Amino acid sequence: MNDPLAAIAELPGVPEAVQEAREAVDRLYGHRVLRRRSPEVSAESALRGARASAALEGVDVPLEPVRLGEVTDPVVQGALRVSAELGRLGKTWRSAPRQVLARLHTLAAAGLSAEPGRPRTAPTGADPLGLGPAPGPEETAVRMSALAGLVTGTTKAPALVLAAITHAELAVLRPFGTADGVVARAAGRLTLVEHGLDPKSLIAVEVGHVDLGDAYAESLRAYLKGTAEGVGAWVRHCAGAVVLGARETTAICEALSR
Template sequence: MSAVDPLQPLLQLGDVAALAAEAVSAIAAVHRRPVSLRRADVTGSESVLRGARTSALIEDPSARDLAEPVGVLGASISVSSMLAPDSLQASARVFSRAPLQVLSRMSVLAGGGGRPEGAPERLQQLALLISQGAHDVLLPQVVHAELLAHEPFGERSGLIARAAARLSAVTSGLDPRGLAVPEPYLLRHRDDYLAAAAAWRQGSAVEFLELSLRSWAAGAEEAEAIARAL
């Protein structure tokens, strides 16, 4: 994290500081579980798969009827391949120093052309924030919000935003093994989630930050369920 953290002021908004602390504590507890230490590849794989399927449902609720990984479900699973345990650390290393390269790759995996379609200045600012380092808990939320709200990769931006948020959580240290599954919470609160993204686009950050941090705390509970099933 940089000496002067540009995201620090966001902790003063609403319940952001308390929710950030709750998310950190919940995710850290999951990482301390013996099964998470011994079999992170198994728990991580299940986390990525659940996240990918749920991300597709957030994008298009009719995807629940898909039996095969095609359409939005196929795109989501392809993007999430960069988060699989055998790829995660390599993806994280590149993302931390060349985030635009990873985002472009996600765009291609989602069926896009790999080039941004809009908001170039915001995307460059976001890339700088990622590469310079910023608040360990807030960076994934800001990455998520910026990509979702300003849609630099067009209609694929939602899938990319959720995958990039997960990758940011790995690089920032919030979720270093990628075990949490925040997507089910976002699906359950889909209308509020989309409204919070719209509020972010209009300049209000608190709605998205609070909802997104709640999703990470709930995502730790989802990871606990995965661990208990093993």
């Protein structure tokens, strides 16, 4: 049986990076604060993740005004709506990913798109990460069908690998033409949750991507080359973001314990 994700999981440096991420998640899940306050930690992680996702989309605002509801920017508001909805979309994600992506875009692109939730039918100039032109609508549709097959299919690859490929495909294809990055990062996080790496949605992985700075866009450009080296570099980047996201959530736990 063809399993392209399993092949990606064996690329140089990927098994080690995935293992490091797994160990970081396991250490976090053993934190004593999570025995009683896991929902609080998850909520704070979601807030920080939404702020970070908006920052990666080009709207970088401080956390406290976001927490206090003082930021009205539509990108930030969209990221917050997406983050709040993720917990209700898990089961549907594994069976009907296109439906979930349409819902995520409807939430992310309110006030930004004339047709939120609808795949684009024309070229898009949206390129917040400087990746270059997005594929045309026909190629995008074919690759989106392939992505849906990966999400609903079976694989021996770790959840992190599936999440990384899901994230990258949505980020580079830009299937909606607006707020695609917010949707891509949400889909990546949802995959980590539903495929067992982070079942309580504690990891602030979006913060990890921000903390890695220019490496986020650089790794996506490497992925775009389609080479084994480029794809491996992106998956290793995502593993690093999980490690840093776990560190961020550990800091949340420590703050609550004080």
